[in-house]
Amino acid sequence: MRTKIVAGNWKMHKNAEETEDLINQLIELVPSESTTRIIVAPTFTNLASAVDHLEFINIDVAAQNMHQAEGGAYTGEISASMLQSIGVNTVILGHSERRAMFHETDSIIADKVSTAMKHEMEVIFCFGEELKDRQDHNYKNIVEHQLRDGLFHLEASDFARIILAYEPVWAIGTGETASPEQVQEMHAFIREVIRQKYGRDVAENLAILYGGSVKPDNAEELFGKEDVDGGLIGGAALDAKSFAAIVAAAK
Ligand code: PGA
Numbered sequence: 152m153r154t155k156i157v158a159g160n161w162k163m164h165k166n167a168e169e170t171e172d173l174i175n176q177l178i179e180l181v182p183s184e185s186t187t188r189i190i191v192a193p194t195f196t197n198l199a200s201a202v203d204h205l206e207f208i209n210i211d212v213a214a215q216n217m218h219q220a221e222g223g224a225y226t227g228e229i230s231a232s233m234l235q236s237i238g239v240n241t242v243i244l245g246h247s248e249r250r251a252m253f254h255e256t257d258s259i260i261a262d263k264v265s266t267a268m269k270h271e272m273e274v275i276f277c278f279g280e281e282l283k284d285r286q287d288h289n290y291k292n293i294v295e296h297q298l299r300d301g302l303f304h305l306e307a308s309d310f311a312r313i314i315l316a317y318e319p320v321w322a323i324g325t326g327e328t329a330s331p332e333q334v335q336e337m338h339a340f341i342r343e344v345i346r347q348k349y350g351r352d353v354a355e356n357l358a359i360l361y362g363g364s365v366k367p368d369n370a371e372e373l374f375g376k377e378d379v380d381g382g383l384i385g386g387a388a389l390d391a392k393s394f395a396a397i398v399a400a401a402k
Pocket of ligand 1 (some may be wrong): 159
């Protein structure tokens with residue numbers, strides 16, 4: 152049985168005080184015996200304090216991005232070892248906002264994944280088709296390419312530190328959720344693509360999260376699907392009550 156995972160991507164929201172506030176509320180609301188793995192991804196400036204606050208709590212902290220280089224003249228960027236030096240060992244890579252607004256290509260993302268693997272970090276690898284790909288019935292092709300170009304240089308053993316997050320771009324922050332049937336269809340397809348390349352064990356052990364307008368009222372149905380192992384949550388993760396309700400839906 153794969154463990155369910157619910158991850159909150161806080162994007163460029165919440166200053167230091169608001170982050171602390173949200174974390175304190177989550178500590179109150181999320182049961183300490185929850186069997187679901189919980190991850191939160193505050194912005195860079197609030198990572199260290201989040202790690203401190205959550206040290207003895209069953210909530211892990213992830214970064215939202217990192218640079219592929221070990222270090223050097225990359226003004227404004229953050230490296231893997233900088234994250235690890237403050238106790239952050241998980242990173243979200245390939246988010247559609249990074250791909251679209253910050254021009255991250257599959258090959259840049261593949262390099263970032265390699266750097267994370269080299270540092271034995273865990274990666275939440277995001278991918279998903281745009282609306283036009285879905286309308287053109289080309290969505291499976293697009294997703295297969297994103298997986299191949301972003302991940303297929305890895306060894307099977309690396310997948311112990313990979314979490315996939317299928318996030319159709321048309322469902323992110325739009326209030327339009329993919330239907331549970333659409334999500335299950337894609338997750339089964341994704342698992343099959345992984346199985347063909349890496350074999351049954353890797354595919355069966357891999358967590359595949361869904362992201363895109365997950366809310367307390369649709370989470371249970373989405374997470375109930377066979378190949379859906381939890382969610383990557385944006386907007387609804389910014390409110391402690393709704394995030395806790397989504398965690399509770401991931402039984
Ligand atoms: P959303 O964002 O839940 O606000 O749609 C999901 C994401 O960007 O990971």
